[in-house]
Amino acid sequence: MRRRTETPHPYEHVEEAGAFPLGRWLSDQRRAYRAGTMTGERAAELEGLGIVWDTADAGFEANLGAARAYYQLLGTLAAPRGAAIMDVQVEQWLTNVRRPGGLGKDPVRAERRAAALAAVDPDWNPAVLGWTVDWQRHYAYLAQLLAEGAHLSAIVPGVTRHGDDVGRWLTAQRRNWDRLNTEQQRRLGKLGVKPQKAPRARKAAVKATTASGPRAGGEAFQKGLQALQQYVAREGRLPGRAGVQEMPDGDNRRVGVWLANQKQRRDRLDQAQLAALAELGADWARP
Known part of the structure; x- marks a missing residue:
């Protein structure tokens, strides 16, 4: 009999030379091997000829070899x-084996196959980790870029690897950080990725007047209003154009000129500013 190392023959296969029913004979040998009635010497001899006792395992091993080659080329089994x-x-084969029962009904065999896949890529089945194959592939590509010397700040939308836009994916992870599970956050954090900072809320710059006066916008206006309030409190009236008010810090403010200027620019004052002046006696500021 010629030495053959190809995949096992179908049951109906017949060798042309001598019309020997080789397929049926191999089936009988496998049956004897599973039943334990074959001697160790005979089993070793057949294995030396390339016989695979379990045809299902033979198919798995062939596909596993392809998966191993894919990982060596791209660094992940998260195939698109x-x-x-x-x-x-x-990709289709990996999709099939990831499904419930995809590794076979025999739990021992399924465990052995899962271990073989994990030996190629520990993250071969991302679903059990809580994320998708697509997420796993982009994460793997990001890690590869960084390992090759790329700076995280340079991985922006448009930066691709093997056709996938890693930069756009990375931007989305930062923006949607709270939607990631703890392990995803841990893995990204280990690569130096941090969540996108929330924009700071703009605080309105509201300057308060003296305790007795109303609020009105504008720092320069506030200073003039403060001086006017003190002048009115001291003199009991509004100042003329030459009126001056000495402030507690020693600064002399020309409060009369300031008031005249406010009158000239009345149309540019807001309602709060006009109300503050009207309260101090400026009739022209009233509605």
Whole structure:
């Protein structure tokens, strides 16, 4: 019998030379092996010829080999839709084995297969970690870019790897940080990624007048109003154009000129400013 190392023969296969029913014979050998009636010497001899006792495992091993080659090329098993290598639709195969029961009904076999996949890529099944294959692929590509020397600040929208826009994805992670689970945040944080800072709320710059006066906008106006209030409190009337008010800090303010200027620019004063002047006796500031 010729030495053959290809995939096992179908049951109906017949070798042309001598019309030997090789497929049926191999099926009988596998049955004897599973039943434990085959001698160790015979089993070793057949294994030396390339016999695979479990055809299902043979198919898994062939696809696993393709997945291993894909990982060596791209550094992740989070393959995008339609990805193929070595004539194997590796993305479809990985999708199938990730499904419940996709590794087989036998729990021992399923565990062995899962371990084989994890030996290639520990994150081969992102769903059990709480995120998608797409997230895992972009995360892997980000880690690769940084490992190759890229600066995090330079990975902006438009920066791609293997056709995926890693920069745009990274921006979205920062913006939606609170939507990530703890492990996602930990992994990104380990790469130096931090959440996007919330914009600071603008605080209205409101300057208070003296305790007795109303609020009115504008720092310069406030200073003039403060001087006018003290002048009126001291003199009991509004100042003329030459009126001056000495402030507690020693500054002499020409409060009369200031008041005349406010009158000239009445149309540019807001309602709060006009009300403050009217309260001190400026009739022209009244509505």
